[in-house]
Amino acid sequence: MNATLRYDRxxxxxxxxxxxxxxxxxxxxxxMIDIPKQPVGVRVYWFNLHKSIGLTLAALIVLRVAWxxxxxxxxxxxxxxxWQLRGARISHGLLYVCMVVMPIxxxxxxxxxxxxxxxxxxxxxxxxxxxxxxxxxxxxxxYSTAWCFMILIGLHIAAAIKHLLVDRDRVFARMLPGxxxxxxxxxxxRRQGA
Numbered sequence: 214m215n216a217t218l219r220y221d222r223x224x225x226x227x228x229x230x231x232x233x234x235x236x237x238x239x240x241x242x243x244x245m246i247d248i249p250k251q252p253v254g255v256r257v258y259w260f261n262l263h264k265s266i267g268l269t270l271a272a273l274i275v276l277r278v279a280w281x282x283x284x285x286x287x288x289x290x291x292x293x294x295x296w297q298l299r300g301a302r303i304s305h306g307l308l309y310v311c312m313v314v315m316p317i318x319x320x321x322x323x324x325x326x327x328x329x330x331x332x333x334x335x336x337x338x339x340x341x342x343x344x345x346x347x348x349x350x351x352x353x354x355x356y357s358t359a360w361c362f363m364i365l366i367g368l369h370i371a372a373a374i375k376h377l378l379v380d381r382d383r384v385f386a387r388m389l390p391g392x393x394x395x396x397x398x399x400x401x402x403r404r405q406g407a
Contacts, residue, residue, distance in 0.1 A: 218287045219387045227277040228388055231312065234270045236366070238263065239359060261331045264323055268332055271316035278309065290382055304368055311362040318358060322351035 220228070245259040289298060320330070327343030329336045376384040 218290075220287060221284065223280055224277075224284065224286070225388055225390050227273060227280060229390060231270060231273050231277060234266065234273070235312070235362070238266055238270065239363060241266070242359060261334075264319070264330055265333045267316050267319050268330075268337075271320070274312045274316065278313070281309075287387060289384060292382065293384070301372070304365055304372075307361070308365050308369065311358050311365060315355060315358045315362060318351045318354040322348050322355055325351065 241259070241263050245256070245263060248256045248259055250256055289301065293301075321341075323330050324339070324341035325344040325347040327348075329339055331337065373385050373388075376382055377386075
């Protein structure tokens with residue numbers, strides 16, 4: 214078990230960058246699907262921006278997964294019920310699955326659309342071909358994953374708020390940026406008193 218009860222700075226930074234990026238991407242994605250197809254330029258601009266942000270998030274997600282695999286997260290306090298521990302493991306695992314599947318499906322859907330992928334104006338070398346069936350399949354996976362992701366994010370936020378306002382067990386503070394002096398001591402004291 215880790216000696217510290219807080220996530221390290223890199224894990225915290227990646228968490229918040231990806232969280233804000235994913236929320237922005239989901240909002241942009243839902244908004245842009247209603248953009249009329251004519252005139253073409255407006256829709257193309259927003260879709261290319263969505264793809265550019267998505268590729269950037271994909272790179273951050275690769276870093277986050279690599280960091281998570283090589284750095285154990287801090288243990289939750291001993292007074293967290295077993296069912297909550299199990300729920301946290303399952304929901305975190307599913308969040309990681311969504312973080313990986315969503316950009317891959319979006320990228321593959323774009324690859325098989327027949328249009329070039331642009332990263333902030335630069336054309337990404339293409340390797341795919343136009344295939345409407347594959348494009349539709351990966352687009353459906355991307356869309357379905359967005360729904361799953363939103364539900365999981367809602368549960369994640371609800372659990373964080375519960376820890377912050379109801380349990381007041383400082384679990385929420387473990388992922389807050391900046392120095393939080395005393396959190397390790399406070400959690401250790403709570404553990405001994407439980």
